Amino acid sequence: MGATVAPETVLKQLAELWVSTGKEEQGEDGTGVLRACTMTLVVLAEESDDAQSLGETLAALMPEHPARAIVIRLRGAGERALTERVYSQCWMPFGQRRQICCEQVELTASDAALGDLPSVVLPLAVPDLPLILWCRSARLAGMAEFWPLAAMAHKVIVDSAAMGDSLPRTALERVAETNRRGILVGDLSWTRLTRWREMLAQVFENQENLARLAKISSVELECGSRFYVSALYLGIWVNNCLADAGGRTAARRGEGRITLDESGVSLRVRLAGEGLTVELARQGDRMIATVNGVSQCTNLPPPSEYLLMREELGIVRRDPVFEKTLASAARPAYPTGK
Amino acid sequence: MPSENPFQDPLRFERRVPECVVVIFGANGDLTKRKLMPALYRLAYDRRLAAGFAVVGISRTPMTDDAFREKMREAVQQFSEATTLDEEVWKAFADGLFYVAGDIGDPELYRKAGQRLAEIETYHHTGGNVLFYLSTQPSQYARAALGIGAAGLGTGNGWRRLVVEKPFGHNLASARELSGELHKVFDESDVYRIDHYLGKETVQNILAFRFGNGIFEPLWNRRYVNSVQITGAESIGVEGRGAYYQEAGALDDMIQNHLLQVMATIAMEPSASFRAPSVRDERSKLLRSIRPMTPDEVRQNTVSGQYGPARIGGQDVPGFRQEPGVNPQAQTNTYAAVAFFVENWRWAGVPFYVRTGKRLPKRVTEIAIHFNPAPLHIFDQDGAASAPNLLIVRIQPEEGISLKFLSKRPGAGMTLRPVSMDFNYGSSFGERSPSAYETLLLDAIIGDATLYTRQDMVEASWAVVEPIQNMWRETKCEFPNYAAGTWGPAAADEMLARRGHTWRKP
Numbered sequence: 001m002g003a004t005v006a007p008e009t010v011l012k013q014l015a016e017l018w019v020s021t022g023k024e025e026q027g028e029d030g031t032g033v034l035r036a037c038t039m040t041l042v043v044l045a046e047e048s049d050d051a052q053s054l055g056e057t058l059a060a061l062m063p064e065h066p067a068r069a070i071v072i073r074l075r076g077a078g079e080r081a082l083t084e085r086v087y088s089q090c091w092m093p094f095g096q097r098r099q100i101c102c103e104q105v106e107l108t109a110s111d112a113a114l115g116d117l118p119s120v121v122l123p124l125a126v127p128d129l130p131l132i133l134w135c136r137s138a139r140l141a142g143m144a145e146f147w148p149l150a151a152m153a154h155k156v157i158v159d160s161a162a163m164g165d166s167l168p169r170t171a172l173e174r175v176a177e178t179n180r181r182g183i184l185v186g187d188l189s190w191t192r193l194t195r196w197r198e199m200l201a202q203v204f205e206n207q208e209n210l211a212r213l214a215k216i217s218s219v220e221l222e223c224g225s226r227f228y229v230s231a232l233y234l235g236i237w238v239n240n241c242l243a244d245a246g247g248r249t250a251a252r253r254g255e256g257r258i259t260l261d262e263s264g265v266s267l268r269v270r271l272a273g274e275g276l277t278v279e280l281a282r283q284g285d286r287m288i289a290t291v292n293g294v295s296q297c298t299n300l301p302p303p304s305e306y307l308l309m310r311e312e313l314g315i316v317r318r319d320p321v322f323e324k325t326l327a328s329a330a331r332p333a334y335p336t337g338k
Numbered sequence: 339m340p341s342e343n344p345f346q347d348p349l350r351f352e353r354r355v356p357e358c359v360v361v362i363f364g365a366n367g368d369l370t371k372r373k374l375m376p377a378l379y380r381l382a383y384d385r386r387l388a389a390g391f392a393v394v395g396i397s398r399t400p401m402t403d404d405a406f407r408e409k410m411r412e413a414v415q416q417f418s419e420a421t422t423l424d425e426e427v428w429k430a431f432a433d434g435l436f437y438v439a440g441d442i443g444d445p446e447l448y449r450k451a452g453q454r455l456a457e458i459e460t461y462h463h464t465g466g467n468v469l470f471y472l473s474t475q476p477s478q479y480a481r482a483a484l485g486i487g488a489a490g491l492g493t494g495n496g497w498r499r500l501v502v503e504k505p506f507g508h509n510l511a512s513a514r515e516l517s518g519e520l521h522k523v524f525d526e527s528d529v530y531r532i533d534h535y536l537g538k539e540t541v542q543n544i545l546a547f548r549f550g551n552g553i554f555e556p557l558w559n560r561r562y563v564n565s566v567q568i569t570g571a572e573s574i575g576v577e578g579r580g581a582y583y584q585e586a587g588a589l590d591d592m593i594q595n596h597l598l599q600v601m602a603t604i605a606m607e608p609s610a611s612f613r614a615p616s617v618r619d620e621r622s623k624l625l626r627s628i629r630p631m632t633p634d635e636v637r638q639n640t641v642s643g644q645y646g647p648a649r650i651g652g653q654d655v656p657g658f659r660q661e662p663g664v665n666p667q668a669q670t671n672t673y674a675a676v677a678f679f680v681e682n683w684r685w686a687g688v689p690f691y692v693r694t695g696k697r698l699p700k701r702v703t704e705i706a707i708h709f710n711p712a713p714l715h716i717f718d719q720d721g722a723a724s725a726p727n728l729l730i731v732r733i734q735p736e737e738g739i740s741l742k743f744l745s746k747r748p749g750a751g752m753t754l755r756p757v758s759m760d761f762n763y764g765s766s767f768g769e770r771s772p773s774a775y776e777t778l779l780l781d782a783i784i785g786d787a788t789l790y791t792r793q794d795m796v797e798a799s800w801a802v803v804e805p806i807q808n809m810w811r812e813t814k815c816e817f818p819n820y821a822a823g824t825w826g827p828a829a830a831d832e833m834l835a836r837r838g839h840t841w842r843k844p
Contacts, residue, residue, distance in 0.1 A: 194350050195385065198350075198385070199385065201346050201351060201354075202354075204343045204345050205354055205355070205357070206389075207465060208463060210340060213340060213344070241345050245340040286426055291389060298382075299385070299424055299426070317349075319350075321350075
């Protein structure tokens with residue numbers, strides 16, 4: 001196992017890779033390969049992470065967000081190790097004759113070599129394009145070595161639900177800390193809620209419902225443990241919106257509540273007040289929206305890691321709604337049934 | 339009551355869609371089955387429609403609501419592209435489908451429709467918003483609009499809008515007359531004239547390409563652009579629409595609307611904002627800047643054609659005059675090529691060659707911008723290597739943008755060869771592009787008319803096309819003058835050759 005990586009060598013290997021891929025793919029019709037790149041995507045993953053699943057997610061992301069992917073596999077404690085591997089990820093779009101290829105660099109680093117990573121990643125980043133850091137390692141997110149890597153990024157993406165903290169609020173506090181340091185941050189637990197929030201917003205596009213918004217007097221959430229952090233975000237967001245609308249902030253008055261179903265994977269939110277009851281509930285792959293007893297069913301595919309990352313990679317700028325929700329969620333104020 | 343919806347998050351959410359009813363006149367017709375219903379179902383599938391969304395289908399055939407739902411279900415199954423029919427989503431969508439039978443000229447139809455709309459407003463909470471969609475014979479447009487008005491359906495608790503399919507008249511006078519009739523019931527701002535070309539992703543991408551980047555606009559003028567070619571080619575014939583087509587022809591069917599709108603998009607001045615009035619003003623200004631031709635100029639700058647029989651890929655293909663329902667002596671143009679000139683400072687002297695035709699070698703719609711050559715040839719270039727720089731915007735079938743330029747061939751010596759730098763819309767972004775009808779229907783529901791054609795634009799197009807129409811009508815042509823499966827009549831090549839140009843073969 002090597003202990004050093006020379007970025008210049010990696011860049012040379014990347015250049016050679018393109019030459020050889022071009023030669024291999026130069027078909028009889030001379031169509032060749034097309035190189036595409038819109039960002040550098042740095043992925044921090046434990047070596048024990050399912051490599052195949054991660055590879056599939058990256059492959060799915062590449063057609064929409066073509067990137068130079070730098071996957072850093074964390075080996076944990078032990079002998080100092082730092083190695084590299086360069087390869088390309090190609091796909092043939094349906095009905096096309098030309099392959100599209102993106103380059104990937106895989107670095108393996110033991111804990112002892114973590115401090116060397118920024119000096120390797122920085123020269124490997126594609127110039128003039130954003131660098132996105134996707135941290136899948138809860139362990140590294142809690143280490144001091146995380147911050148120099150985060151500081152290089154235009155945006156850091158984490159999943160607070162997977163941070164392994166016993167208290168969800170601790171995970172949210174860590175996400176909020178990243179934001180406080182001036183780094184754009186995305187949380188996949190928040191991204192999981194987009195379709196839910198959109199559906200709720202749609203309900204209040206109706207002027208009659210909007211007129212009754214100020215009379216909402218209770219907000220109830222029910223969730224399985226898998227969605228606990230998301231439910232926390234959802235509750236805070238709903239309350240912030242109600243407060244913005246000048247309504248009775250149910251949660252502040254102790255009427256909002258999260259009920260945790262330890263075994264389930266459900267998520268349900270219910271807003272009720274004079275003349276209006278709105279409920280959104282997950283049923284398998286569908287969402288049932290019920291407004292004053294009238295239900296509507298819509299397709300809600302499970303939010304795979306690919307779908308969540310696809311949305312987050314599309315937003316490389318400040319997200320005021322999320323930042324406001326995150327700032328509120330990191331404060332201990334919301335009553336829960338846990 | 340809050341004036342704004344506090345739950346909205348424009349950064350992450352799709353655009354807001356108000357609750358409404360879409361009333362389709364001609365609900366039993368081909369357009370409804372092939373395009374409108376699959377597009378509406380897809381919007382429902384993607385959760386783009388509001389909870390109380392409903393459709394009222396109107397047609398002469400007596401049918402129950404359930405029979406209409408079943409018919410639409412079959413249409414969605416047959417004609418939806420890249421969308422499977424999800425039973426649960428369909429059930430919720432179908433619950434909002436209703437049907438009213440009647441004759442467009444009969445006031446009773448509008449009374450029944452009004453009754454249905456009132457019921458739907460109560461139970462679906464649509465707020466009185468209604469989008470009327472005329473998918474009928476063009477001759478019925480005015481009657482339908484006047485019927486809506488006479489029954490008092492043109493106004494209500496919410497907004498009322500009218501979508502009209504092309505053709506918007508068959509010449510300048512009839513276009514004005516139609517607009518006059520529609521305006522008796524609907525304000526111009528509530529009339530949405532649909533041109534599905536403008537709903538295509540790549541046509542919208544022209545605006546992004548031109549006005550979202552700083553590097554192209556400085557080159558976008560007579561100083562650097564030598565000529566522009568806009569091609570809308572179809573490989574199929576009239577496909578059973580011979581009787582209709584022989585009255586319209588390629589000039590009216592394609593150039594007057596689709597291709598002139600594309601030309602306006604490629605040549606318009608930057609708009610002050612991306613708001614509908616701004617963008618439409620600029621498009622309209624460009625159309626009004628196209629020089630209407632004198633009879634002599636029509637002879638010099640236009641070519642009409644009609645395909646004759648041929649054998650393509652081992653199969654015999656009939657000529658236009660042999661198509662069912664077509665007069666064997668028909669003088670219809672199935673091919674039209676026109677050199678337009680825009681009279682403004684940006685484009686003075688730059689020819690815009692626009693061509694369209696049926697039974698051409700392939701189905702392709704594209705814009706090719708030919709740039710001027712380098713002022714001095716310092717390399718020893720052969721003919722092939724001195725090819726001009728081309729910027730090609732492909733609208734269909736493979737949407738994308740290509741830039742062709744010269745590059746040194748690897749090895750000793752300085753030999754140049756043309757290379758192509760391609761951006762392919764479909765493969766660079768893996769996401770499914772919405773169909774033009776999905777985009778345009780949603781825009782009409784939202785009230786965004788940016789991609790719709792305004793009365794002054796329609797009139798400006800007719801003002802340009804009418805002199806050609808008149809001249810062609812007076813001239814007896816020697817048809818057929820091109821064989822099916824070829825790139826059109828030789829006269830079209832000669833028209834370009836007179837200016838030292840040649841047609842691109844896409």
